[in-house]
Amino acid sequence: MHEPLFVLSQEDWSLHRKGELDQQRHSRKIKEAIKNNLADLVSEESIITSQGGRILKVPIRGMDEPRFRYDTSGKKQVGQGNGGTQPGDVLGQASPGQQPGQGKGQAGDQPGVDYYEAEITVDELAELIFEDLQLPRLKPKSETDLTVDDIRFNDIRRKGMMGNIDKRRTLMEAVKRRALSGYTGAGPDEPAASGPRYGAAAEARFPAAGGDGVRPEPGMPALITNEDLRFKTWEDIRKPQSSAVVLAMMDTSGSMGSFEKYLARSFFFWMVRFLRTKYEQVQVCFLAHDTEAKQVDEESFFTKGESGGTRCSSVYELALEVLEKQYPPQHYNAYAFHFSDGDNLDSDNTATVGLVQKLLEQVNMVGYGEIRRYGLGGRLWDSMSQVEHEGFIRSVLREKSDVYRTLKDFFGESAAV
Amino acid sequence: MKQLEYDRLEQAIGEITGMAAEEGLDFFPMRYEICPAEVLYSIGAYGMPTRFSHWSFGKAYQRMKSEYDYGLNRIYELVINSDPCYAFLLDRNTLLQNKLIVAHVLGHSDFFKHNAMFAGTDRKMVDRMAVFAERIREFEQAYGADEVELILDAGLSIQEHVDPHRRFGRKEGFSESEGGSKDVIGFIAGGSRTLQDWQREILYMLREEMLYFWPQMETKILNEGWATYWHLRLVRQLELGDAEILEFAKMNAGVVQPGAGSLNPYYLGLRMLEAIEREEGREALFEIRETESDVSFLRNYLNRAMIEEMDLFLFQREGAVYKVTDRDAAQVRDTLILQRTNGGFPYITAMDGDYHSRGELLLVHRYEGLALDRKYVDRTLPLIHRLWGRPVHLETRTESNHPLRYLCTGQYVTTE
Numbered sequence: 001m002h003e004p005l006f007v008l009s010q011e012d013w014s015l016h017r018k019g020e021l022d023q024q025r026h027s028r029k030i031k032e033a034i035k036n037n038l039a040d041l042v043s044e045e046s047i048i049t050s051q052g053g054r055i056l057k058v059p060i061r062g063m064d065e066p067r068f069r070y071d072t073s074g075k076k077q078v079g080q081g082n083g084g085t086q087p088g089d090v091l092g093q094a095s096p097g098q099q100p101g102q103g104k105g106q107a108g109d110q111p112g113v114d115y116y117e118a119e120i121t122v123d124e125l126a127e128l129i130f131e132d133l134q135l136p137r138l139k140p141k142s143e144t145d146l147t148v149d150d151i152r153f154n155d156i157r158r159k160g161m162m163g164n165i166d167k168r169r170t171l172m173e174a175v176k177r178r179a180l181s182g183y184t185g186a187g188p189d190e191p192a193a194s195g196p197r198y199g200a201a202a203e204a205r206f207p208a209a210g211g212d213g214v215r216p217e218p219g220m221p222a223l224i225t226n227e228d229l230r231f232k233t234w235e236d237i238r239k240p241q242s243s244a245v246v247l248a249m250m251d252t253s254g255s256m257g258s259f260e261k262y263l264a265r266s267f268f269f270w271m272v273r274f275l276r277t278k279y280e281q282v283q284v285c286f287l288a289h290d291t292e293a294k295q296v297d298e299e300s301f302f303t304k305g306e307s308g309g310t311r312c313s314s315v316y317e318l319a320l321e322v323l324e325k326q327y328p329p330q331h332y333n334a335y336a337f338h339f340s341d342g343d344n345l346d347s348d349n350t351a352t353v354g355l356v357q358k359l360l361e362q363v364n365m366v367g368y369g370e371i372r373r374y375g376l377g378g379r380l381w382d383s384m385s386q387v388e389h390e391g392f393i394r395s396v397l398r399e400k401s402d403v404y405r406t407l408k409d410f411f412g413e414s415a416a417v
Numbered sequence: 418m419k420q421l422e423y424d425r426l427e428q429a430i431g432e433i434t435g436m437a438a439e440e441g442l443d444f445f446p447m448r449y450e451i452c453p454a455e456v457l458y459s460i461g462a463y464g465m466p467t468r469f470s471h472w473s474f475g476k477a478y479q480r481m482k483s484e485y486d487y488g489l490n491r492i493y494e495l496v497i498n499s500d501p502c503y504a505f506l507l508d509r510n511t512l513l514q515n516k517l518i519v520a521h522v523l524g525h526s527d528f529f530k531h532n533a534m535f536a537g538t539d540r541k542m543v544d545r546m547a548v549f550a551e552r553i554r555e556f557e558q559a560y561g562a563d564e565v566e567l568i569l570d571a572g573l574s575i576q577e578h579v580d581p582h583r584r585f586g587r588k589e590g591f592s593e594s595e596g597g598s599k600d601v602i603g604f605i606a607g608g609s610r611t612l613q614d615w616q617r618e619i620l621y622m623l624r625e626e627m628l629y630f631w632p633q634m635e636t637k638i639l640n641e642g643w644a645t646y647w648h649l650r651l652v653r654q655l656e657l658g659d660a661e662i663l664e665f666a667k668m669n670a671g672v673v674q675p676g677a678g679s680l681n682p683y684y685l686g687l688r689m690l691e692a693i694e695r696e697e698g699r700e701a702l703f704e705i706r707e708t709e710s711d712v713s714f715l716r717n718y719l720n721r722a723m724i725e726e727m728d729l730f731l732f733q734r735e736g737a738v739y740k741v742t743d744r745d746a747a748q749v750r751d752t753l754i755l756q757r758t759n760g761g762f763p764y765i766t767a768m769d770g771d772y773h774s775r776g777e778l779l780l781v782h783r784y785e786g787l788a789l790d791r792k793y794v795d796r797t798l799p800l801i802h803r804l805w806g807r808p809v810h811l812e813t814r815t816e817s818n819h820p821l822r823y824l825c826t827g828q829y830v831t832t833e
Contacts, residue, residue, distance in 0.1 A: 010452075067575070080730075081730060085744070
């Protein structure tokens, strides 16, 4: 017999969903890769200036399949024009890592680009960053801070508000009572041929107020009477919610260059976001200083530049004052984080250390971050290293990726001990 | 698809099939399947209707899906080298689109059947890959999906390093004494002392799959050129209405459009074949489709006139822009050949499985003027180490042609 030259068919492909499953595997891999790249992502400028719901494209290296391939960077490649192309013509902008000049490839026959652009929202990214972070060394403060967080229905009573009626139990009571009274008709869930049919529709027949109940046919016991009614009652769940205040202190003196300010602000950006995501009752108080310190609002803290010399003690003095007046330690878990380039007036170092020690008596933790790109620490760093207190943490930031490490230092597991 | 459309498509396929046979095309029996976009791009991502699971396919799937959803890329058809030859048509294609595609895939089917590179391919691979998939699913149940993924990740990283030419009964490209085995994945599967049997089996399956795909990678320009040549020729013979002619012109322009700074294999292959036909006649084309691969096709036929006509040139990154550097025909041709040599992959051989008499593995990169990308060496060698279980050495050369050796003793790669 002759085989036909062709067959045309149209099948039901609805079971074809393997791609979706393998895509989930891939998404898990992306998430892992993002986690491994957090240190770089945390200090990405485009992320810090963006809104929560916005989708970011984050470049992630090492997401393509490993294989041996040529290093084509700087190599000549073949291209194709529309005619009359001359040496020296510019074809286009080179984007970092981009591999130009590849034809339309089928799976596997062309080398890919060496980074993958994952899509993630700022909120999702923040969630990953904050996963292991917490306010360390939280202590329960006074009773007034215990706030009602939620309610839980956990008891049944005969009196209560109609809004809280327990329909199932009420019906059960009605069935019980009617059974005891000798009525053999259908219960709410057992429709019988003779009796009226109730079922889901029965719910619609509840008395609108605590009245006499519905009596569909004369001679029958009332469907529901007042004594059947059962109400749910609730209990407040009180969470020990210690109020907390975080003092964000930043050196804005002239010696703080744009890089230094950027790092300090990156840290505070994530810190503020982290506190507002994870805690409801945390207040952030912004203190900026050069030779003098002042309390500023959030916007100017993140945007305004200052100049002048540096006297770090000023901000610690102001911190103590703010705590005393606005956030008394018996009511607040307080934290102080100070970022500076460490270029302090020599004569001020001893005073600063003294104030740090005094501050440590009032707060749960003091974190000092020194941003310096090169070299060893100056005298402020040396003086700070004399502070011996388990609530004191120092961190040096030399590059962008240190922002993430410092977040971990100040709010990670190690700080909690 | 409605019955009326279906009937008209069936009739059109019959007509085009008859025309193609009259023109001298000799193809496998065809199986056309009409399917929705999701099916088409999943088959595109996996390369086969049924294939084992791996995250990299999920990644390809996601890319194709979003390109389709955003209208960036539309797959009209997919064709599989098999007997009967499977062609998948998108259910939203218009009749005219389907006519063009049917003519195109008949060209592919003829190519699969006659080109020498495909002579050794298994035409029942659709079924075999389904069996492989089932086998790997069994391994996932027995040893855990994560364990299987470890082996797949590592195996896929060297899957291109097979020896396709053993299929022509030739001895390997280099003899053992001068160059070791090009079949790196087989060498490792056979020689590793740490792999368990199921892990070896996975490597052998990956090798089989790659040997099946390899001829397509070696003949991309020629195969697409041939199919495009035929869809043009056949559709022009059809009686089309004005609207259809316009639609055909638009669609065809999309297929063969030369991209700015990129090479379109459809265009390149088509224009070369058309030029050859003008010079040497139609018969020459049938001979080329039987004997050539991309590399030999370019080497034997791409001449100065074609390069000028197609406006091919060399370009290079200079600072923040890509700039055209020269238009010398010989250089353009040689660069193109180098790009297509060995499917575009570095040529690597397994030299020694008992290197230093300590069971270490020595791989050699046959340097041809292009250095290996260090970033990828750093990520690939540890995967090979995972398979071999002992230190792995890789001999290559730097950009300035100095000998260079990498060593991987576990997670990290150092230079020796």
